[in-house]
Amino acid sequence: MSVEVLPQAKVLAVQQLYQALAAGDRDAIDYLLHPQFVGYAAEGLPLDMGGTHVGPDAMRDNLWWRIGKHFKVRVEPAEFRHLDDGRLLVVGTYRGRARRNRNPLEAAFVHLIGFEADGRMVSLRQLTDTAAWCAALDEAGRLQTIDYQVENGLATICLNRPDERNAINLQMARETLEVTRRIASDRSVRAVLIWANGPALSVGGDIKYFLANNDRGLGDLFIAMTTPFHQAFDLLSRIDAPIVTAAHGAVAGGGLGYVYAADIVFAEPDTKFMTAFSGLGVSGDGGGTWHLPRLIGPRRAAAAYLRNTPISAEEALQWGLINEIVTMLLKN
Template identity: 40%
Template sequence: MTAGTTTVGLEIDDAGLARVTLRRGEAGNAIDLDLARGLLQAARACAREAVRAVLLTGEGKSFCVGGDLREFSRLSGEALEKHLTAVTDALHDALRTFAASDAPVVAAVQGSVAGAGIGLAAAADVTLAADDASFTAAYTGIGYSPDAGVSWFLPRLVGPKRALDLLLTNRRVPAAEAAAIGLVSRAVAPDRLTAEAERTAEALRGGPTTAFGATRRLVTAGLTTDLGPHLDREARALAAAAASDTGREGVAAFLGKRAPDFTRIPPRP
């Protein structure tokens, strides 16, 4: 399946891997209203088609430099407020839709990553960064506050003290430091970024999608839940996983000394 918009490309192959591509490379993939809506459309298509994994990339030199300030600067007052609300509503709905899916998301980021671009990178389950990529919060530098989940993700990934350092000072964080503090999963050589991201997404595509979904939700819930209730949640999730087709295939493969074939089990819509 090939779909998408002029600003966000979407390809879903027969094996269930969705490739979502930001297509405003000439503008650093800055997020305007069209791109935000295109990302939401892509997220909904992935949910509708019950994909097994998502690979998120950006065309051009930079993954995403944040909001499109040129677009925003053409408006003022109430018109600007309404416009930014429309942009963030679409962008945030896209993030919610990806997060609600069982399919893990892999992001490959290069060049400058700023503002909402950090939110997109942080929202992915596995984020690979080119060695020469850099990250800058940027919001307060122009008198804005964060969006795209940045103020939610950063404290959880790097800790509240370091998150405030990044958000208030807007200092540039090179890829090596981003990996060291947990902002990204790992940094790779620029000429290996695409291949490594594809390899990671393909591996996840062939995995136990429903178990991935349960694991994603447990990790997220565990950040805000006391241990006791979380242990109960884990127990229920494990019992459901064990009784599922995915769990039965995994155990049968282990006992039969063979590789499991999770791809024969359709992902949940």
């Protein structure tokens, strides 16, 4: 026979959880959480904190302890609401600072918390202003391969490895996902511009990086790179803001993903597009095997992939890969 947990007992348990988190009291946290606990943190949080955390250990180590490592923050609940399904809804604000740069953090939150019959918490779903968390953590040099800013509603993603012609390494793949998450969580963004510093938009995967970081095998490295890279483009495909890509120089391999992600593409007259994968004996990534046949037709896409045939700016315009050829683009 189950006994219903009284509403006030739920509020008290949640308040005790917030106090235990502030004190870093692991024993108290473990006492309050049911062994079958599952937590969900808002997608878009920095440091890979977002997503589902199965079990008390995962929630504690991958979310709460990680917050404590990088932030000094307190939870300030403002309202508790008891829902008909037995869960407790908590509305409030996170307030504090990032530890390294002392940037202030103020982020609204909603916690939706479920309880077992013994009074312990079995689920917690967190919604919060992820852009505020990212902004507090951000500091000069944190983004190493991409310059990102939002001004007057325009989010600008500038690939910034000019000496490597913006070849994609693991850092750039991860940062592509990070800035995409910021865009998805920032309601002020009304449009997105993707461009690049240097002689090319992107020549694709960084071959020198692959060869220098092959200790565990290329397969593991490719998985580590393509997972966040593909997550970024999946997220870009679902945002409401229009995306414009400005292409110049070489656009090859995975670098074509920045073209496929766009609603409108401009290119300089000397721009060359090339899949490049057959030259390495690997399959395509960046969504190309889905996008390219639909943009330029299956026969042309097959030639681009199997024969590694380059596509000129004129051909790209005629075939529908780009919208317009322009004579000047920002690239420095």
